[in-house]
Amino acid sequence: MALVLGFGLALAPATETQAFGAPESFADLADQISPSVVNITTSALIAGPADGMPMVPEGSPFEDFFDDFNNRGGNGPQRSEALGSGFVISEDGFIVTNNHVIEGADEITIEFFSGKKLPAKLIGTDPKTDIAVLKVEAGEPLPFVTFGNSDLMRVGDWVMAMGNPLGQGFSVSAGIVSARGRELSGSYDDYLQTDAAINRGNSGGPLFNMDGQVIGVNTAILSPTGGSIGIGFSMASNVVTKVVDQLKQFGETRRGWLGVRIQDVTPDVAEAMGLAEAAGALVTEVPEGPARDAGIASGDVITRFDGQPVGDAGDLTRRVADAPIGEAVPVIVQRDGRTETLAVTLGRREEAEASTLPASTPAPEAPREMETLGLTLAPLDADMRDRLGLDASTEGLMILNVDAASEAFTKGLREGDLITEAGQQKVVRLQDLEDMIAQAKAEGRQSILLLVRRGGDPRFVALSIN
Structure with a gap:
């Protein structure tokens, strides 16, 4: 239509x-x-x-x-x-x-x-x-x-x-x-x-x-x-x-700018993070800006903004846009099972539109690989960084292949994506991911939360581990 x-x-x-x-x-x-x-x-x-x-x-x-x-x-x-x-x-x-x-x-x-x-x-x-x-x-x-x-x-x-x-x-x-x-x-x-x-x-x-x-x-x-x-x-x-x-x-708009990338908290993400309900805005990245200055971090779930509850990512986006520029507003986040209140002084969105990194291209095959969760993975190396235009300090596990019948494929993971966190912990080696999966199973989790980057854009994805 x-x-x-x-x-x-x-x-x-x-x-x-x-x-x-x-x-x-x-x-x-x-x-x-x-x-x-x-x-x-x-x-x-x-x-x-x-x-x-x-x-x-x-x-x-x-x-x-x-x-x-x-x-x-x-x-x-x-x-x-x-x-x-x-x-x-x-x-x-x-x-x-x-x-x-x-x-x-x-x-x-x-x-x-x-x-x-x-x-x-x-x-x-x-x-x-x-x-x-x-x-x-x-x-x-x-x-x-x-x-x-x-x-x-x-x-x-x-x-x-x-x-x-x-x-x-x-x-x-x-x-x-x-x-x-x-x-x-x-x-x-x-x-x-x-x-x-x-x-x-x-x-x-x-x-x-x-x-x-x-x-x-x-x-x-x-x-x-x-x-x-x-x-x-x-x-x-x-x-x-x-x-x-x-x-x-003014003859133009003047919207508030928090300086975060966010996504909705879905039920599977909530379960993977141990949250009581699927609500709020999950922070996937905090570039330089007001949020970073105030101490907001990737993996935080913003539940209240300026005294009002945050239902989802769109709700937060609209509330921030309407908030006063240059004034401190209280932001409540859930982090590691506890609640924190932070004061954020908002910038102006029109002056601080975030830039994006070059889009990912399929990664070459690497000698060290692992298959798990429907994914074929390899540690990021210098050749992959050069091909993708990534900074030398970038670390993670590159997705070399995704099983088309897997949950990972259904949830949008694709060849060339980069996994940088699992269970809200950095992953650099294949063993890091294996350890986090084992830990999640030991804690009775049904899924594990992955932070995945594509072309510089991060998002959290929860995958079943049982």
Whole structure:
């Protein structure tokens, strides 16, 4: 199934909401919010034929229209137009939409429900959440909508979407919240899923609760055809509002940076580490940065951040991003069966994006090998380091082969991966791994935790030993 991008949502002050039965009509709500929803047309000069135009399913009654529209201008440089949606969030003309709606445009035109059109200025964008903020000068106060608290939305609650589907102008659709906490591909994803009809052109438009507050920005659909099949995604307003506030204030985002690489604590990893529950964020690597300065180490499980529980790796990523830069925050970790509280002064993520090491290539065969856990292993030697571009100080056991029928293969281990720890202890020799497996069995463990590196990216993998 294809994931087709294009739609939107936003937030308002947190208010208590109640469950309501199906309304007899959405007309009053549509009348209330329509003046604040806008159509967005963008224009850009491109070198060849337009290829970013609105698309419709084959056989659609609009197919001929869009084919004619796309083919204007011959093969020379021409203007490409794209359509999307947005909504006004302040009477002085700030407008929220998707980044992909306006990306690359040199002209942005806003059309209001009244038919009035105004040019818009780009204030700032955030590709990581696909949010953009625009500004128009209307010369008069504009009707606007506020953000609601997306955390209060429950699966089954009524919602209403409004936007500019397939370039047909202002259109309303209604449905329910189908799921919460959906992740698509971004580090900060927190999408509401809805069955309210969302199509191309709805991108950047608002998803409303029944109080007329924006609780999401319509951003994407899941569809094999390019049209709505009732699986749409709106970025939750509690993510959007923080981004919008920073874009309005700074013209860019300013996210906190902890300086760790992390993964989820799965049940098998929890068992291998002797943890009571599969929760928190497991630290796989601590490069130079705030976390290392504060004493966080590989193998720590971060269970609380700034006073709030950490459910998984994505939860921690979002909490760190929202935390203040340059201020110390308490971080609670589990380490070697005990709990420690550390104070971490966060940096700014945009200034400290971690670099990656060269990708691994298959390692050559070595004379000393061992087969265990479905793996053929050999100690890392100078020739392997040269082939992989590794530092001379790098140590571990290289995977020469993985049995395709093994648990190791199922969990993603591959030839060329490097095992640097077993049972949270360094392994350099084959005997080191054998000793750690024997120790785990003696302690009654069902699995052993391996720290595996691929192209500089570490992750923990738990493999059964019985």
